[in-house]
Amino acid sequence: MTTETAFDLIFRNALLRSSAAPVDVGVKGGRIAAIEPRLGQRLAPGLACEAVEVDLGGRLALPGFVDTHIHLDKACLLGRCRHDHGSVSEAIRAVAGMKKDFTVEDVYARGARVLERAIVHGTTRMRTHVEIDPRIGLRGFEAVKALKRDHAWAIDLSLCVFPQEGLTNDPGAEELLIQALRDGGEAIGGCPYMDTDPNAHLERIFDLAQEFDVDVDLHLDFDLDPSWWHLDEVCRQTERRNYHGRVAIGHATKLSALPPERLRAATAQLANAGVAVTVLPATDLYLMGREATYNAPRGLTLAHKLAGDGVLCSVATNNVLNPFTPFGDASLLRMANFYANVAHASVSDFDTCLDLVTELPARLMRLEDYGIKVGNPADLVVLDTQDSRFAIAELPDIAMGFKAGRQTFERQRPALFRPGR
Numbered sequence: 001m002t003t004e005t006a007f008d009l010i011f012r013n014a015l016l017r018s019s020a021a022p023v024d025v026g027v028k029g030g031r032i033a034a035i036e037p038r039l040g041q042r043l044a045p046g047l048a049c050e051a052v053e054v055d056l057g058g059r060l061a062l063p064g065f066v067d068t069h070i071h072l073d074k075a076c077l078l079g080r081c082r083h084d085h086g087s088v089s090e091a092i093r094a095v096a097g098m099k100k101d102f103t104v105e106d107v108y109a110r111g112a113r114v115l116e117r118a119i120v121h122g123t124t125r126m127r128t129h130v131e132i133d134p135r136i137g138l139r140g141f142e143a144v145k146a147l148k149r150d151h152a153w154a155i156d157l158s159l160c161v162f163p164q165e166g167l168t169n170d171p172g173a174e175e176l177l178i179q180a181l182r183d184g185g186e187a188i189g190g191c192p193y194m195d196t197d198p199n200a201h202l203e204r205i206f207d208l209a210q211e212f213d214v215d216v217d218l219h220l221d222f223d224l225d226p227s228w229w230h231l232d233e234v235c236r237q238t239e240r241r242n243y244h245g246r247v248a249i250g251h252a253t254k255l256s257a258l259p260p261e262r263l264r265a266a267t268a269q270l271a272n273a274g275v276a277v278t279v280l281p282a283t284d285l286y287l288m289g290r291e292a293t294y295n296a297p298r299g300l301t302l303a304h305k306l307a308g309d310g311v312l313c314s315v316a317t318n319n320v321l322n323p324f325t326p327f328g329d330a331s332l333l334r335m336a337n338f339y340a341n342v343a344h345a346s347v348s349d350f351d352t353c354l355d356l357v358t359e360l361p362a363r364l365m366r367l368e369d370y371g372i373k374v375g376n377p378a379d380l381v382v383l384d385t386q387d388s389r390f391a392i393a394e395l396p397d398i399a400m401g402f403k404a405g406r407q408t409f410e411r412q413r414p415a416l417f418r419p420g421r
């Protein structure tokens with residue numbers, strides 16, 4: 001029998017997605033030590049209870065949201081540039097123009113602003129894509145490494161380094177990438193559509209991934225023309241290198257433009273190769289389909305459908321308040337709601353839509369200690385709802401968060417001041 005003294009902290013009445021009724025979660029040394037109803041309450045009267053107790057009142061507890069794709073280093077640039085950009089290439093050009101002047105302090109300050117909003121919106125794990133090239137050098141990387149260190153009390157930040165401006169066409173970029181991989185880069189990205197030789201770009205990215213034994217997370221394509229793509233080459237490289245389950249592609253907007261039979265073939269290809277897809281609704285919707293003057297295609301790949309057909313998928317933030325996406329609050333619950341609405345998700349899809357910002361991105365990042373399970377770190381965020389089925393739909397407030405059993409934030413319930421009282 002478990003005893004209360006076996007715990008430092010007990011969450012009472014936590015509704016978990018896996019349980020029909022609220023349960024208690026006992027925490028010892030920052031890890032989850034027990035999950036059961038009325039934990040320790042069978043003890044004989046008089047036995048001291050040393051555990052701190054937090055009553056969640058039957059509200060939903062999640063292990064935190066997981067953001068696999070965000071750009072902290074180029075966030076919050078709206079005040080610095082004209083932001084009526086409308087295309088991918090204009091956005092890339094605008095940021096390339098600004099980034100040669102980025103300092104470590106500047107990237108840190110802008111990144112911290114976004115990271116702290118993500119924390120209070122319940123994100124506990126995040127992969128940030130960091131630009132590495134001769135314009136920015138390693139300044140962005142140094143800033144993001146400092147962000148990782150300084151916010152480790154609230155969030156696990158992982159660094160994916162990538163050459164946004166291309167690789168084979170950008171002398172010096174590869175040497176910098178190698179330095180970053182030697183010095184803390186935890187995954188490698190790529191941008192084949194920015195390279196004059198996309199296949200050589202992919203070949204080199206996969207070479208480096210193998211050399212440093214890191215996962216690959218690419219910006220794959222960013223247009224709605226399905227007559228050509230780099231997806232075949234990504235799957236071929238993945239299979240050739242036995243990288244099944246270690247490769248993700250972001251945006252993949254071309255998938256949204258495929259007729260059903262081609263989409264079926266591409267889905268099977270991705271599932272067989274073990275290549276995951278990350279959909280970035282805010283950016284994809286903002287940048288795609290702009291050439292249309294009416295009835296514009298939205299360029300949103302249907303992640304919940306792909307997930308149903310065996311492709312590992314996530315929905316993520318990507319850019320916040322910059323020329324790629326002049327919107328954003330780093331809330332993944334809001335992003336999943338936004339995705340579900342635009343993607344025509346039905347009520348029966350809502351659970352999968354919540355998975356797209358929790359369980360599935362955790363699998364994409366191969367986070368083996370994620371989830372409210374005995375033995376895992378006591379990472380919990382509490383949503384102000386008593387029904388997990390509609391969390392995506394009703395956007396409850398994120399009431400509080402805990403990382404390894406330590407409280408990281410709290411949001412006060414809004415109060416109504418009725419007249420006549």
Ligand SMILES: [Zn+2]
Pocket residue numbers: 069070071129219250318319
């Ligand atoms: Zn991106």
